[in-house]
Amino acid sequence: MPNSAALVDLLIDNIGQLCIIPAYDGGPQRGPRLGDLAPVEHAALAVHMGRIAAAGPRDEVRRAYTGRDTLDAGGRLVTPGLVDPHTHLVWAGDRAEEFEQRLQGKTYMEIAAAGGGINRTVRLTRAASRADLIAQTRPRLERMLRCGTTTVEVKTGYGLETAAEITMLDAIADLNASQPLDLIPTFLGGHDIPPEYAGQADAYVDLLVNEMIPAVAEWKARRWPGPLYCDVFCEKGVFDVAQTRRILEAGLRAGLTPRLHADEFVSLGGVALATELNAASVDHLLATTPDDVARLAGSRTVAVLLPATPFGLGIPNTAPARELAAAGAAVALATDCNPGTAWCESLPFILALATRALRLTPAQALAAATINAAFAVERGDRIGSLEPGKMADAVIWDAPDYRHLSYRFGANLAQVVIKGGQV
Numbered sequence: 001m002p003n004s005a006a007l008v009d010l011l012i013d014n015i016g017q018l019c020i021i022p023a024y025d026g027g028p029q030r031g032p033r034l035g036d037l038a039p040v041e042h043a044a045l046a047v048h049m050g051r052i053a054a055a056g057p058r059d060e061v062r063r064a065y066t067g068r069d070t071l072d073a074g075g076r077l078v079t080p081g082l083v084d085p086h087t088h089l090v091w092a093g094d095r096a097e098e099f100e101q102r103l104q105g106k107t108y109m110e111i112a113a114a115g116g117g118i119n120r121t122v123r124l125t126r127a128a129s130r131a132d133l134i135a136q137t138r139p140r141l142e143r144m145l146r147c148g149t150t151t152v153e154v155k156t157g158y159g160l161e162t163a164a165e166i167t168m169l170d171a172i173a174d175l176n177a178s179q180p181l182d183l184i185p186t187f188l189g190g191h192d193i194p195p196e197y198a199g200q201a202d203a204y205v206d207l208l209v210n211e212m213i214p215a216v217a218e219w220k221a222r223r224w225p226g227p228l229y230c231d232v233f234c235e236k237g238v239f240d241v242a243q244t245r246r247i248l249e250a251g252l253r254a255g256l257t258p259r260l261h262a263d264e265f266v267s268l269g270g271v272a273l274a275t276e277l278n279a280a281s282v283d284h285l286l287a288t289t290p291d292d293v294a295r296l297a298g299s300r301t302v303a304v305l306l307p308a309t310p311f312g313l314g315i316p317n318t319a320p321a322r323e324l325a326a327a328g329a330a331v332a333l334a335t336d337c338n339p340g341t342a343w344c345e346s347l348p349f350i351l352a353l354a355t356r357a358l359r360l361t362p363a364q365a366l367a368a369a370t371i372n373a374a375f376a377v378e379r380g381d382r383i384g385s386l387e388p389g390k391m392a393d394a395v396i397w398d399a400p401d402y403r404h405l406s407y408r409f410g411a412n413l414a415q416v417v418i419k420g421g422q423v
């Protein structure tokens with residue numbers, strides 16, 4: 001019998017369990033569909049030109065494809081590369097001192113009000129050069145990749161003045177071009193009120209609307225052909241809903257898609273604003289009300305939950321994850337990696353937290369950190385699942401099945417990470 005198998009760049013063979021984690025009707029997994037991993041036992045994955053050519057039962061895939069290279073998965077688990085849709089990965093210095101102060105009883109907001117918090121990192125970041133920021137950020141990206149993350153959203157927001165925010169965007173674009181992970185930039189000029197505008201939040205919003213956002217739009221035209229997001233920390237003591245609306249609407253006029261930090265401490269109405277503006281995501285949601293859960297269920301806005309943040313702050317995790325999932329909202333997970341509340345580069349650790357603090361099932365948590373996270377950054381058509389035609393971003397885990405990714409915690413089980421077909 002002639003061998004009619006097509007030649008592909010790479011065949012990952014001898015997979016014990018392959019989790020495909022398909023999109024649902026071209027969108028995120030919702031309601032009863034959340035956690036549909038479409039697992040295949042005894043599977044193989046064919047990769048060609050950086051994309052998935054086929055994923056399925058070993059016999060079928062091997063009958064149809066021969067690999068120029070072959071990788072033996074040794075009977076282990078293979079999943080899509082993890083997607084981290086909310087990080088503040090570019091910053092200078094650290095805040096270990098504030099961590100100790102919090103353990104001694106000070107709250108995050110008290111430390112911030114006394115000039116620490118985000119503004120402490122702003123001082124250190126403004127003083128750093130672009131090269132410095134890149135050098136400090138690169139090892140964080142390496143640790144993420146080693147833990148199985150292949151795409152990561154990265155926010156600015158530690159510059160809070162035009163030039164420093166543009167330097168952060170340049171650092172993100174430079175890093176995107178010089179290491180394997182794909183970076184998705186977000187302009188977060190509305191992260192806090194910088195010290196020179198203390199007590200004058202509206203004047204800082206004027207600066208954002210009249211100077212910073214136009215400068216960011218100009219940067220985008222020059223350096224970033226892909227989508228660029230605009231985020232705001234909508235919170236008591238930071239930006240109220242009216243100020244948040246002004247910033248996000250100015251961003252929209254400049255071609256930036258909204259996303260938003262809301263309900264981290266207090267529910268101000270940020271979720272209603274996010275759904276009204278058709279934001280890509282609304283994130284944190286610790287204080288989210290039942291009405292807002294219903295709003296999210298009826299919208300395209302992805303609810304991004306960040307369980308490392310209350311864990312890092314040592315406060316209860318009150319995000320209504322199960323209610324959101326049951327109502328049919330698109331739920332995703334992220335690290336929120338930042339120097340203040342959650343210096344966490346590991347999405348597997350987030351899976352461990354999400355299954356305990358948020359009571360998601362292991363399958364729901366994994367879908368939330370892959371396909372739904374991909375939709376939170378509007379790339380659900382290209383990444384987040386192992387469907388044919390998608391980017392070949394995959395992880396071989398030193399584990400027999402998907403439950404081990406959240407059942408076990410603290411050790412890194414990622415064994416081989418493949419990004420765009422490259423091992």
Ligand code: NIG
Nearest residue numbers: 118233309336338339340341
């Ligand atoms: O998502 N909430 C605002 N921003 C970050 C904290 C940033 C910081 O403290 O440096 C967060 O938790």
Ligand code: FE
Nearest residue numbers: 086088261336
């Ligand atoms: Fe954040």
